[in-house]
Amino acid sequence: MTCPSSGPSDKLSDTEPTDPRAEQDAPAAELLGAGRIREIAGRLGIRPTKQWGQNFVVDANTVRRIVRLAQVGPQDTVVEIGPGLGSLTLAILERAEGVTAVEIDPVLAGELPRTVAGVMAERADRLRVLHADALTVRELPGPAPTALVANLPYNVSVPVLLTFLERFPSIERALVMVQMEVAERLAASPGNKAYGVPSVKASWYAEVGLAGSVPRSIFWPVPNVDSGLVRLVRRQEPVGAERADVFACVDAAFAQRRKTLRAALSGWAGGADRAEAALVEAGIDPRTRGEQLRVEDFTRVVAAWNRQR
Secondary structure: OOOOOOOOOOOOOOOOOOOOHHOOOOOOOOOOHHHHHHHHHHHHOOOOOOOOOOOOOOOOOHHHHHHHHHOOOOOOEEEEEEEOOOHHHHHOOOOEEEEEEEEEOOOHHHHHHHHHHHHHHHHHEEEEEEEOOOOOOOOOOOOOEEEEEEEOHHHHHHHHHHHHHHHHOOOOOOOEEHHHHHHHHOOOOOOOOOOOOHHHHHHHEEEEEEEEEEHHHHHOOOOOOEEEEEEEOOOOOOOOOOHEEEEEEEEHHHHHOOOOOHHHHHHHOOHHHHHHHHHHHHHOOOOHHHHOOOOOHHHHHHHHHHHHH
């Protein structure tokens, strides 16, 4: 299955990376296949739960593709969220200096080091496992992460991604697998029907683009939707206003996305007239809708509003 030729964003190409670190031949380790994953799950009494968004990848070619697209190299310390039974973890360890895996399921968190030791003993000491809810994590063991690579839990994928980009500025790039609909929203450009709050907030931290698609058949259990790969490369954050203030403005603009910004921002700005004044000062037509604005535009609106207070 391939990525659509006309996706919602052209900010990043969906071609294979050219970073020389990604061109190295991977070690001939045997990664986890469908049979081994089911065997481990059966032994542990694991039944994937919707509560934690658990869908395990059972195809070795897919996890190696993810690592290749992420441009993971020997200098990278990678943070992985929701490692599950370890299929992607092992593929990352083939190339990275180290992996910090954040897992909410206590049984899976306890089993992961044993799985890695059994399959890739020579790199087992490069794995650190943190048993925690990713949304509550503020510190990670070991060196600061340089990359985020993950099959994100479907039910919290956007909050987790944004949280880690905010709390760990050392993350230079990310490659995440999410529902295709979410992938399209994250990567959408202004004016696209998929463009919304996730698009704007992700672009505060990074250049975002679709990197490919993944069929549902490579998961166990098989989900009801296909997945997309999203690549993010850290960028300089906009200047002129605080992130929290800009995000509040973004939330207000898209809460009533069919309304003009003059109307949609009236509650946030303290009245429609104040919203209009800030928009005009920022060089934005008050009749515009939020789906037309880039994150830099929202930042200018907030800066103008702050000056008028």
